[in-house]
Amino acid sequence: MMFFISNVIGINAQRSRDGPIDGPMGLYSLAWRFGFQLEAQAFSRHLHGINLNGEKLVDELVRQAGSVKAYTALYDLRRRRETALDDIIEALEPRKHFCVAHSASDTMFFAFISLMKNAARNALLVPWPEINEAGAISFLGLLSEDEGRAVAWCSSCYAGADKERLSSRLQKAVEKYPQELTILPSTDSWMAWTGLSPRRHGILPNLSAGEGDEEDVLF
Numbered sequence: 001m002m003f004f005i006s007n008v009i010g011i012n013a014q015r016s017r018d019g020p021i022d023g024p025m026g027l028y029s030l031a032w033r034f035g036f037q038l039e040a041q042a043f044s045r046h047l048h049g050i051n052l053n054g055e056k057l058v059d060e061l062v063r064q065a066g067s068v069k070a071y072t073a074l075y076d077l078r079r080r081r082e083t084a085l086d087d088i089i090e091a092l093e094p095r096k097h098f099c100v101a102h103s104a105s106d107t108m109f110f111a112f113i114s115l116m117k118n119a120a121r122n123a124l125l126v127p128w129p130e131i132n133e134a135g136a137i138s139f140l141g142l143l144s145e146d147e148g149r150a151v152a153w154c155s156s157c158y159a160g161a162d163k164e165r166l167s168s169r170l171q172k173a174v175e176k177y178p179q180e181l182t183i184l185p186s187t188d189s190w191m192a193w194t195g196l197s198p199r200r201h202g203i204l205p206n207l208s209a210g211e212g213d214e215e216d217v218l219f
């Protein structure tokens with residue numbers, strides 16, 4: 001049983017590096033329950049879009065993970081991401097590029113910062129955000145083909161911006177943007193009674209056939 005579970009976690013953790021995975025919440029809970037730190041981190045990248053205020057979801061998460069810290073860790077990540085949005089916006093130098101109409105009054109300026117933040121928040125929901133060739137301008141919906149993210153900008157804003165420079169600044173900000181947990185499963189209670197030491201590194205990056213054998217004896 002344990003061998004099966006650790007295989008499921010391991011295989012999906014590998015897959016989670018390439019694209020979307022099925023049931024990331026369930027996998028995250030399992031990884032937490034078994035103290036697989038790297039795997040819990042990998043799955044946490046896929047949970048940026050979930051609503052952490054849903055009571056049912058929280059109950060389910062805590063029950064499956066066997067620890068309220070599994071929820072606290074996600075909540076902490078969400079909080080750090082929200083704070084770090086400021087660095088993303090800063091990289092775009094809005095004060096420098098907004099036209100007079102968009103920067104003359106504080107009300108207008110902050111309203112547009114809020115739109116930029118919203119566009120950035122949405123663009124950063126993916127597990128591995130990248131600044132593509134269209135770069136910063138597209139990323140923040142300043143000139144987006146993605147209608148869901150498009151922000152209505154006037155033609156003067158960012159018209160004369162050095163887009164290559166902005167994209168490179170944004171790329172650096174995105175690389176520093178919090179994507180994974182920092183609060184990790186460590187000494188879960190089940191380890192105490194099994195006598196096993198915590199799996200500090202889980203089963204990533206190598207899922208070797210021999211890994212699960214010793215655990216198989218457990219169940």
Ligand SMILES: [Zn+2]
Pocket residue numbers: 098099100101102153154155156157
């Ligand atoms: Zn403008």
